[in-house]
Amino acid sequence: MGHIKLTNVAKSFGSVDVLHDISLEIADSEFVVFVGPSGCGKSTLLRMIAGLDRPSRGELTIDGKLVNNVPAADRGLAMVFQSYALYPHMSVRQNLAFGLENTKMPKAEIVERIAEAARMLEIEPYLERRPGQLSGGQRQRVAIGRAIVRRPVAFLLDEPLSNLDAELRGSTRAELAALHARLSATMIYVTHDQVEAMTLADRIVVLRAGRVEQVGTPLELYNSPANRFVAGFIGSPHMNFLDGTIESLGPSKAVVALTGGHRVEVPVDGTAAGARVTLGVRPQHISIGDKQGIPAEIKLVEALGSETVLHADVAGQKVLVVAPGQHDLMAGAGIHLSLSAAPLHIFNEQGLRLG
Amino acid sequence: MKADIPGKPGFNFGDAAMVPVRFAMELVDPPLRWLQRTAGLGGMATFFLLPNMLIFGIFVLLPFFINFAYSMTGGAALFLPDRNFVGADQYARLFDCSNYLDPNSCAEDTFWTAVGNTGWFVLLQVTLMIGVSLVTALILNRDLRARSFWRAVFFFPVLLSPVVVGLIWKWILQRQGLLNFGLYGLGFEPHAWLNDRNWSFAAAVGVSIWAHMGFYTLILLAGLQAIPKDLYEAAEMDGTKPTRVFLRITLPLLAPNLLVVIVLVLIRAVQIFDEVYVLTGGGPGTSTLFLTQYIYETGFAAQLRNPGLAAAASILMGAVLVVLTLLQLSLGRSSEKKGDRK
Amino acid sequence: MSRIAQFLFRRKGGRGWHWTDIVTWVWLVGGLFIMFGPAVWLVGSSFKSPAALAEFPPTILPYITQKVTVSGIDKPLDLYEVTLEGGKTVKLAEVRRVGVVSQMVDPSNPGEVIKVNISQRKPVREMSFASENYTGPFTHFDFVRYLWNSVFVTVVATLITLIVNSMAAFALSKYEFRGRTIAMLLILATLMVPLSVIMVPLYSIVSALGLFNSLWGVILPTVATPTGVFILRQYMLTIPDELIDAARMDKASEWQIYWRIILPLTAPALAVLAIFSVVWRWNDFLWPLIVLSRKELYTLQVGLSIYSGELNVQWHFILAMTVVTMIPVVLVFIFLQRFITTGIAGTGLK
């Protein structure tokens, strides 16, 4: 129950192509997160799965049934909207009951389901209030409650936490994870937030400009991003990119000369000597080294206590370094950076991962 | 944390009143669900639009188009198929004059009298109405106590029905009326105002200003209140003279509203009928006979009624109104644009 | 009183008086009299007896001459205050008047007739409200019928307007379909086609549909108001589309979305339209005048205008009926004036 499959799905609004050729398979009770920059089509993709928009091309199946032309109401899915979309003129109880009444469910069962969801989400004290009389966090719970009472085969959540403050977001995130474990229903979750994506997802789908860039578990995406875009998008602060050229090629190893002359050895194949490449390295993996390191100039020091963020300049390219602990460094000072312990990522001129 | 709102009261009148409505709505739901399944969302959109469009088509669009056909037929018969085609004869009749400056030289002299009266009426109405409502709006926009009370005072007659307005003033202007009483107190002889050709026309103009000025005052006042106060404060800091402030700040910024009001007054004035009909019946003679009354009487009331002629006259009037309305819409558009730019 | 005056006349800034302040107050107080005066005069007059109405100069309040019954004479006689030659004033009843001489008797001494010049006598008057002006129309005219017809037309037309306009506004604000812009333009274009332009063909269409001399003939042509569609659509555009999506996910049919989500949320705009519609339909005149030719179908406005246009106008009844016709609109004015004025200021419609 809750197995969703998209085959070459595309969507255009008039002459604007918003989604191109998306193929994706979501297993039952999987927690899948869609991430991507604003306007890349996450919401559109989710709405298409929901049945609120029709795909222009391609096939969409739920549990093996083609649902391209099945209206939203009959797909057995529930959705939590970014704005919550609670009916402002109904009490919380009526909000929860609305969807159930529409299926002609017996009154007693409606009452029971609402009670259960209310208990689970701890919204019992507010059942007779209107949404306008609730705080943001309470509204958000009601929106989730409205989905839960329906017992859908899959939950679709469009940036459900984006209207909450940071602290509440953290605690609600944990509750959502617990909820997923408990309900073991498929969840498709759209977010901008790195941390939400990394902590909640079984698999993350990275979208850009209407195309899937990479699908994988959070750590797969972190450890071996398929291209420069994913590498830059996943991880915080984002990955440093340094331009260079392949100088010499050995068996499964290559030497890259960075702009500025410094050389590093990287495990890579499938390229040719002389090719221009980009070297990617995460700020956390760069350490402050001895004279053998890459010379750099410190532009700004952000001391956060537990760690220190250095904004450095390497031969005209900006490099971010996150060094654990506290360092006695000043802007303007010259240092040397070491990549010896760092997992390195190499991307070719098209931005695709090498090796 | 907000205080808990107590639960529902036991009985709610609104809910009880809703029960039959709910029942009716639920009753039509299953067939409409079926419609939605078969016809889709587009079909539902058509369904929602249909009743309005049907009524609108039958009672507005259709008459609008067959009006042209009517204007090309003659005779007193009502139904279009029973009428004989006369081409442009009706228009020719309307324009059959030996001297275009003198209504009495026309075959259809009452039409031209009505046109002339309406023209004068429109002219007087626009100038006086704008003057009176602008002054009232400016006064109401001052630092007044109880502004909404005073606004309501001037708005009161707007809601009255034209018939009531006509009767109120007929009662005041008649021979034993309040006006004569007042003048009598000042030593004047009583006068039968409504039996006097000139005075009855003045009364028609005055009464419709009385009845509608509150409406235009309201629009102008809204415009005045939308002018940012800091502009006035800045002008005051510069020591600008009040007349200059009015001419250089108030008037230009009020211009969009003022234009809308002018066109609205024009459109309404061209169609003047109800209150004047009750007040004077178009008389004495034809001194307060206006276009709408001419059309009404030619089409329905006259001994020798001639619907074709009435239709032709109404099309001419419609043409004027279309021009005025397009003017209004384009003014509205351009003032909207100005708003965007701000 | 002086408190109220103080409240009304106090200047906000507390500065001195300027000539513009004087103009302001002259204009406002003058406006108060000119705007309310005529209606108040009408209401006052409606309580006067026909005799008092015919009087000139008129009195402000309704007075009638006091009557006394004198033994030996059947009819009650008018009572006068008479100044006798000696300068004494007594109250006498008038038996008969011949030219400038009035024959009077003292009610306490009916035997003796006193001749008095009419310039020497003044009627003794008392206030009296002629309530028969209000009860009379119920018997003299079909007043109850007119009232009922007006109420029927107003209520039914308003209900249909609300339903039909809100459905159209829903379609025009929340659905994407071909022809939407055309439909919207068509509706807006109606603003250019007022009744006075189409009354001839409209009359024949209404007759062809068998609605001539029927209240439905008055109601139907008025209900598809473009302004109604317009205000409701503008309001519905502000309702987030996500609510509709949510309802669709909640398995609501489009019809349910319309009446359980959209209608309740549009309530403020519906209220404004309802008020406008009530005032419009209650005040309608020309169209009912054309469609209704049978007396028992007249609405109040038509009945009033026809009876006031008769040769021998029974003003005492007309005035009272006018007052009754004014009542609903005055109630609307008193209780909902704020609603309407903000509605007009916001949309510029009437």
Ligand SMILES: Nc1ncnc2c1ncn2[C@@H]1O[C@H](COP(=O)(O)OP(=O)(O)OP(=O)(O)O)[C@@H](O)[C@H]1O
């Ligand atoms: N109804 C529509 N008509 C035309 N274009 C649309 C429509 N809906 C969305 N788009 C376009 O499709 C693109 C994708 O929109 P979508 O809402 O899916 O983005 P998103 O990834 O959810 O962005 P965000 O993170 O800001 O919510 C955008 O460029 C948007 O302008």
Ligand SMILES: [Mg+2]
């Ligand atoms: Mg989105």
